[in-house]
Amino acid sequence: MSPTDSFNDDLNGYHPHGSSSTASLQHGQSGIDKQQHSKDSVFFRDGLRRIDFVLSYVDDKDGERKQERRKVYEANLVKVGLELETEDKIESEDGKTYFVKIHAPWEVLATYADVLKIKVPFKVNDIPDNSEMPMNWLSTPFRLPEHIMQPEPDYFTAPFDKSKADFFLIDNKDTFFPPSTRNRIVFYILSRCSYIREDCGDRDKKGIKRLLNNGTYTAAFPLHDSRYWTRSRDVNCDSERYNLYKHWARFFCFFKEQPLNLIRKYYGEKIGIYFAWLGFYTEMLLFAAVVGTICFVYGSFLHFSGSKEICSEEIGGSIVMCPLCDKKCGYWKLNTTCNSSWQSHLFDNVATVFFAIFMGIWVTLFLEFWKRRQARLEYEWDLVDFEEEQQQLQLRPEYETKCTNRKLNRITQEMEPYLPITSKCARSCLSGATVLLWISLIIACIIGVIAYRLAVYAAFASIMKDNPTTQLEVVGPYITPQLATSVTASCINFIIIMILNLMYERVAVWITDMEIPKTHLEYENKLTVKMFLFQFVNYYSSCFYVAFFKGKFVGYPGNYAYMFGSKLRNEECDPGGCLIELTTQLVIVMTGKQVWGNIQEALNWWGSRRARSHPESLYSRWEQDHDLQAFGQLGLFYEYLEMVIQFGFITLFVASFPLAPLLALINNIIEVRVDSWKLTTQFRRPVAAKAHSIGAWEEILNGMAVLSVVTNAFIVAFTSDMIPRLVYMYAYQPQGEMNMEGYINNSLSVFNISEIPAENRPDDEENPSWFNSSITSCRYRDYRYPSGHERQYSHTMQFWHILAAKLAFIIIMEHVVFLVKFFVAWMIPDVPSDVRARVKRERYLVQEYLHNYEVEKLKIQLSKQNNEDYCAQDNRKML
Numbered sequence: 001m002s003p004t005d006s007f008n009d010d011l012n013g014y015h016p017h018g019s020s021s022t023a024s025l026q027h028g029q030s031g032i033d034k035q036q037h038s039k040d041s042v043f044f045r046d047g048l049r050r051i052d053f054v055l056s057y058v059d060d061k062d063g064e065r066k067q068e069r070r071k072v073y074e075a076n077l078v079k080v081g082l083e084l085e086t087e088d089k090i091e092s093e094d095g096k097t098y099f100v101k102i103h104a105p106w107e108v109l110a111t112y113a114d115v116l117k118i119k120v121p122f123k124v125n126d127i128p129d130n131s132e133m134p135m136n137w138l139s140t141p142f143r144l145p146e147h148i149m150q151p152e153p154d155y156f157t158a159p160f161d162k163s164k165a166d167f168f169l170i171d172n173k174d175t176f177f178p179p180s181t182r183n184r185i186v187f188y189i190l191s192r193c194s195y196i197r198e199d200c201g202d203r204d205k206k207g208i209k210r211l212l213n214n215g216t217y218t219a220a221f222p223l224h225d226s227r228y229w230t231r232s233r234d235v236n237c238d239s240e241r242y243n244l245y246k247h248w249a250r251f252f253c254f255f256k257e258q259p260l261n262l263i264r265k266y267y268g269e270k271i272g273i274y275f276a277w278l279g280f281y282t283e284m285l286l287f288a289a290v291v292g293t294i295c296f297v298y299g300s301f302l303h304f305s306g307s308k309e310i311c312s313e314e315i316g317g318s319i320v321m322c323p324l325c326d327k328k329c330g331y332w333k334l335n336t337t338c339n340s341s342w343q344s345h346l347f348d349n350v351a352t353v354f355f356a357i358f359m360g361i362w363v364t365l366f367l368e369f370w371k372r373r374q375a376r377l378e379y380e381w382d383l384v385d386f387e388e389e390q391q392q393l394q395l396r397p398e399y400e401t402k403c404t405n406r407k408l409n410r411i412t413q414e415m416e417p418y419l420p421i422t423s424k425c426a427r428s429c430l431s432g433a434t435v436l437l438w439i440s441l442i443i444a445c446i447i448g449v450i451a452y453r454l455a456v457y458a459a460f461a462s463i464m465k466d467n468p469t470t471q472l473e474v475v476g477p478y479i480t481p482q483l484a485t486s487v488t489a490s491c492i493n494f495i496i497i498m499i500l501n502l503m504y505e506r507v508a509v510w511i512t513d514m515e516i517p518k519t520h521l522e523y524e525n526k527l528t529v530k531m532f533l534f535q536f537v538n539y540y541s542s543c544f545y546v547a548f549f550k551g552k553f554v555g556y557p558g559n560y561a562y563m564f565g566s567k568l569r570n571e572e573c574d575p576g577g578c579l580i581e582l583t584t585q586l587v588i589v590m591t592g593k594q595v596w597g598n599i600q601e602a603l604n605w606w607g608s609r610r611a612r613s614h615p616e617s618l619y620s621r622w623e624q625d626h627d628l629q630a631f632g633q634l635g636l637f638y639e640y641l642e643m644v645i646q647f648g649f650i651t652l653f654v655a656s657f658p659l660a661p662l663l664a665l666i667n668n669i670i671e672v673r674v675d676s677w678k679l680t681t682q683f684r685r686p687v688a689a690k691a692h693s694i695g696a697w698e699e700i701l702n703g704m705a706v707l708s709v710v711t712n713a714f715i716v717a718f719t720s721d722m723i724p725r726l727v728y729m730y731a732y733q734p735q736g737e738m739n740m741e742g743y744i745n746n747s748l749s750v751f752n753i754s755e756i757p758a759e760n761r762p763d764d765e766e767n768p769s770w771f772n773s774s775i776t777s778c779r780y781r782d783y784r785y786p787s788g789h790e791r792q793y794s795h796t797m798q799f800w801h802i803l804a805a806k807l808a809f810i811i812i813m814e815h816v817v818f819l820v821k822f823f824v825a826w827m828i829p830d831v832p833s834d835v836r837a838r839v840k841r842e843r844y845l846v847q848e849y850l851h852n853y854e855v856e857k858l859k860i861q862l863s864k865q866n867n868e869d870y871c872a873q874d875n876r877k878m879l
Contacts, residue, residue, distance in 0.1 A: 040621050041234055042223050044085050044103060050179070053102040053186040054622045055208075056219045059089070066216045073195035073211065074100065080189060081108040092623060097218070099622045104186050106173045112185045113160040113177065119382040120176070121155030121169045123845060127838055141255070148247050148259045157382045158846045167853050180268050180688035183222035187687045190220065192400075206401065219630065221684040223621055228681050240266045241680060249676040254669050258676075260377075267679070268688030269381050273374075274636050275676070277694050278643060280373055282668040284366045288650070288661035291358055295351035295658040302349055309744045311338035316744070320771075322557045322751055322778035323762045324572055325457055330766040331778055334744070344580035347656060348720045353813075356655040356712040360817035361824065363651055363705040368828040374693055375831040379839055383692040399518050419516055431511045435530060438507055442500060442537045446545060449493050454568035457485045486581045490588040493542045497589070498596065504534040509634075520689075525696040527637065532700055535645055539589060543653055546582045547711070547719050556782055556793055557751040560760070573781065579720045582656040590649045590660065594667045597642065598674075631679070631686040639675060640697050643668075647701065651708035655715040709821075713813045717806040727802050746798075748779040752787040 042051050060066060074084055087099040113120070143149070160168065170176050177185070187208075194206040195216070211217050224241045226232035228249075231239040240262060248259055258279050264272030310316040316335030323329040378384050403417035508530040517523040551573030555561040561570045573581075646667070650660040679686075717723055728743050735741075753776055777787075783799035785791045 049103040051101045052182045055100040057217045069195045069216045110162045114162040117159040119157040120160045123156045125154040156842045184688040249680040251673045270689040270691035285665040289665040292658035292661045295355045298351045299346045299349045310341045322780045326760045330762045348579045360709045364821040371830040446541045494592045528696040628684045631683040652711045655712040713810045749782045749784040750786040
């Protein structure tokens with residue numbers, strides 16, 4: 001069925017640069033004085049017909065082809081029933097821009113609401129609401145006014161049927177469809193309307209998107225209903241934008257709940273779902289942040305005898321350590337790492353294990369409770385079974401135009417475009433090869449950063465051998481060659497991440513466009529997977545290297561491992577462990593990303609402050625919105641991506657940094673208000689779009705939740721020192737006591753200095769002044785037999801005991817957390833029982849009411865037919 005078949009309007013009286021409304025022309029409003037007519041309005045000049053969409057264009061010197069396209073396109077819009085009214089360029093502020101205002105009358109709205117199966121109310125909800133919470137008065141300070149939170153009553157809804165219009169609760173046809181639904185319908189028409197004459201037969205020439213790309217129009221957008229800082233003077237306008245700004249978009253409302261129903265009503269379900277998810281995620285972060293802060297405070301006050309031994313002059317000051325690099329690194333004493341060992345113990349303690357297990361359970365609770373929240377929103381916002389509608393009815397215009405082949409749909413029995421399997425396979429292979437190529441580029445950059453670490457560490461060690469940084473106040477004692485290398489490498493890695501991000505976006509969009517996805521949902525899902533894969537490798541690869549590879553393949557003095565056969569020796573972990581370096585990497589990348597995002601927001605704000613300087617009598621509503629930024633198709637995509645990357649930081653590596661959820665919470669409190677402020681004040685009103693969930697992001701979050709259990713188990717086992725300490729305390733403490741005395745000496749192996757090859761020995765000028773020939777051995781971090789032992793320099797039995805304990809810990813932790821996860825997921829149903837009951841009742845009522853409606857209609861028809869037959873019999877008798 002083609003919606004255009006319902007209309008037989010001709011083009012008589014149509015003028016492409018004037019109002020298409022004869023009513024407006026009869027009232028002589030086409031030449032209204034600009035000073036007398038209020039421009040801050042969302043209605044046509046007659047003050048009755050609402051502006052549902054606006055197109056803008058500028059006449060070019062060589063714009064004859066564009067003018068012809070606009071003429072045909074606007075004529076075709078009128079032909080399908082839309083009403084147009086054009087504002088001449090002399091009416092605009094710049095004197096160059098034309099504005100074509102579009103109004104969809106009831107006939108058009110009803111026809112396309114039927115086509116799109118838009119759900120509308122047919123009965124007031126009669127199920128009592130028993131959701132009142134005990135102690136509800138405690139949440140009063142966080143609530144918004146009732147008229148802001150619940151702008152419309154609760155109804156049972158059903159897909160609109162134009163032939164049964166009297167079945168639905170239609171009080172006023174002008175306000176029955178809200179503005180968000182109206183602009184969605186108009187955009188659907190604009191996306192499929194041709195801009196060439198029918199006799200040309202070129203199906204590729206259609207859609208507002210192509211007209212925007214080729215410059216025929218400069219912009220296409222629905223209107224905001226008022227200025228954001230003041231209500232509209234028109235009493236017929238609800239000024240919902242003003243309400244959103246006042247109660248939602250201001251930072252001082254950060255402790256208030258979000259008006260999700262109003263957001264959905266004004267911007268559509270897709271944007272509403274995003275803010276619902278972001279708000280719920282932020283609320284759940286509060287619990288993780290509290291527990292993480294408690295664990296950090298516990299680590300700060302916990303006394304650790306290992307750090308005491310390292311810092312003491314008797315133990316740490318008497319242990320001579322082997323050089324950490326060839327030639328340029330000298331011998332050093334263990335107590336020089338006192339500060340880094342203490343810093344490491346802030347995060348590497350018993351609380352770390354508890355927090356890692358807690359976060360494994362937290363992420364499960366977060367995802368399960370979100371499913372319930374999402375199910376409730378699906379019902380309240382009429383999104384149940386929406387995915388099937390979208391898949392079947394809303395093909396992308398690009399798919400329709402690029403797919404020249406047609407085949408019969410067995411379900412609808414209609415011819416539809418399709419992409420041949422050979423073409424689809426070829427495009428998929430090319431897409432996969434491109435993705436692998438760019439991932440290889442990321443890995444190459446990470447290897448470059450690792451090479452930087454290896455090369456620069458020797459330089460830092462040589463420069464800092466005489467401790468010149470100790471002269472610096474406060475921070476001087478904490479700066480070591482390891483820390484300097486880690487911080488600079490993390491900063492360089494962050495810069496590389498930001499540069500690569502700029503390229504990934506274009507590559508991912510190009511690849512996805514090349515695959516020609518069938519629907520908008522499929523397009524976004526494909527793009528989501530590609531962009532997340534790029535970002536995952538880009539942001540997390542350096543953290544994976546530090547957590548699972550650094551210090552694991554070092555060798556031992558005299559037999560060190562080198563990077564790819566070069567002269568660069570593989571990195572060793574600090575005597576305090578690699579966990580502190582993982583923490584440093586995590587803090588720099590995570591905080592740097594958030595700070596960079598805030599800087600971008602500030603720059604956007606600074607460059608877009610134009611609207612308030614114009615009086616509304618001269619600066620029309622469509623001109624104000626035209627000067628705002630366009631909210632692109634991928635507007636929400638980047639917001640989701642930013643939050644999901646953050647979600648990875650606080651779940652995948654949270655065992656190394658318990659304060660990560662606190663930083664994320666602070667960022668998200670700001671993020672909710674910044675995003676709402678941008679959307680309300682800086683962007684044109686987006687075209688309303690439906691979405692029943694957060695899409696492919698939900699599966700990505702589930703995958704990261706499972707992966708986080710594995711990564712945190714490995715971090716605790718192999719990156720932190722928790723397992724070696726516990727094995728020592730329970731099995732190798734010489735006095736049999738439950739303490740850590742002697743642990744440092746036990747964890748360091750002995751190597752004979754005379755056995756170090758000449759090419760690996762430090763240069764004489766690199767050794768400290770206290771080093772002399774009486775020192776015959778050095779220590780290194782490992783569990784190996786000393787020189788002279790029958791199994792010299794091979795691993796001791798303690799090494800294998802520790803390895804077995806690490807593997808056992810990983811298995812136990814993963815099984816415990818996964819069992820709890822599965823139990824919690826089983827205990828918490830995805831759909832609340834009251835929502836399930838409401839869905840069933842609504843479906844039942846739709847069937848019952850439709851049945852009764854058809855029966856009554858049939859009775860009226862039969863009664864009318866009987867009356868006609870009776871009258872006909874009387875007439876025959878009279879004759």
